[in-house]
Amino acid sequence: MTAELTLNNGVTLPAIGLGVYQSPPQETAAAVETALKVGYRHIDTAAAYGNERQVGEGIRASGLDRSEVFVETKVWISDYGYDATLHAFEKSTRKLGFDTVDLLILHQPAPDRFERTVAAYRALEQLLADGRARAIGVSNFMVGHLTDLLARVEVVPAVNQIECHPYFSQPEVRAANAEHGILTQAWSPIGGITFYPGWGEDRRNVLQDPVIAQIAHAYGKTPAQVLLRWHIQQGRSAIPKSVHAHRIAENFDVFDFDLTDQQLAAIDDLDTGRRHGPDPDAPMPEGIRDRTIPED
Template identity: 50%
Template sequence: MPSVPSITLNNGVTIPQLGFGTFQIPPDETCETTVAALETGYRHIDTAQMYGNEKEVGQAVRESGLDRADVFVTSKLNNGAHAHDEALRAFDRTMEELDLDYLDLFLIHWPLPGGSGDFVETWKALEEIYRSGRVKAIGVSNFQENHLRRLLDDSTVVPAVNQIEVHPYLTQDALRAFGAEHGIATEAWSPIAQGKVLADPTITRIAERVERTPAQVVLRWHIQRGDIVFPKSVTLKRIQDNFALFDFELTEGDVGEISALNRDERTGPDPDTFNG
């Protein structure tokens, strides 16, 4: 089984660069599918309160037979829980649902810039949770540079990661560079743009040359750029294919060609205007 590289976060915690995403996996399918991913070799599982399947993710981790320390588990704060005390209570509910002794990474899911709460106050609640030792690292999701600057100016703990939409049609180079400058790792959601990039002629041409699927080529592009990525599938063959990224490499030219496909095209909401 190939070894998945790890990224060392800004507090020394290590995270497998390839994980398994559970977005839009129904709860009644989540445990079986996540166990299959763990059996394939994944050691990083990404869930969220919003997904409604934390309980089943925790069940899968326990049923896998793996040591708890060998599986990196992420969850995210729901949009309705940004008030300080509600964020604390929401984290308690996450831990009850997962039924794990600790969480590896907990994120603010969206900044909600026009919402009733203030994400800086939300972040202060996450800092309290972090200091308690119940979570190994904290971070954010869907934060733009202006949101990150506010956190850096008004809080103590630098986010370990920023989980944002990234794919060949939305390369996010400036935001990724800002994160790197401040020690914030980039996690890429929607890594294949919900399949939109898979028929792109540049990607299919490279895939034919390296004898891989277009999805494998795009995921490998992420890996070589340093993104942390967690593709989702409920199909065992695709779960296995998405893991088979470490016995081939793209050339520097390939990476550049794929990056040049950027058109700043989102598949999800704009974090500057989305208020959940």
């Protein structure tokens, strides 16, 4: 059993996907192939991750037809701007080995260069119109970023991928997404502590929270499975990352139990309002912001 979510343009997206942020390129293809054999049909990558090529290799090695796998990737800030973003798409599809992607999103709002962000999104609109992307969206856009973007573009994003886990669930952003018919997709959905070195080094591991542990014990599930179930039951997409076969399988085994309303509320109450990753409104280090995405 799997769960699918319908985007605002009618395209369906499998609720659980494999994330490959920080997956070493030499391990990514095997992780993707393993995930697809387990039952995943959704892979999330990005130009900035440096492993789009290996995602494509893993999909082809699985033996599945391209149409059976929902592939999403992201354009990095250094490739923002109308023409630059169109070129970035060609770079990504060349590496993936596919002519189209299912979801193409802008990786950051880049408020310090928002004119280029808007131009980049207009390029996404053109790729959508041309049938090269089945859906388009954004990532890490806060309420103000969304408001500014929507005032200047034609197509409402289908997805906003944001940091979202019990310790930082961003209810205001999720409410704004819902108001506009935008699906919330959670990165760091289980509150991992390996994301974004240099930001929030003193953060707590959600997997060790006693509330989560108690609920997991009641169902004979792991804390990670409980957290992913929390996302699914509240209508979000989640993209847990792992390169370990047993964890990849564990993260997909979340469709045979239901959390109660009281348990969902108890998890909601864990929110600290404190990020584990970078603030989208804060200046990004130039070395990260302006990284060059290779052609090949």
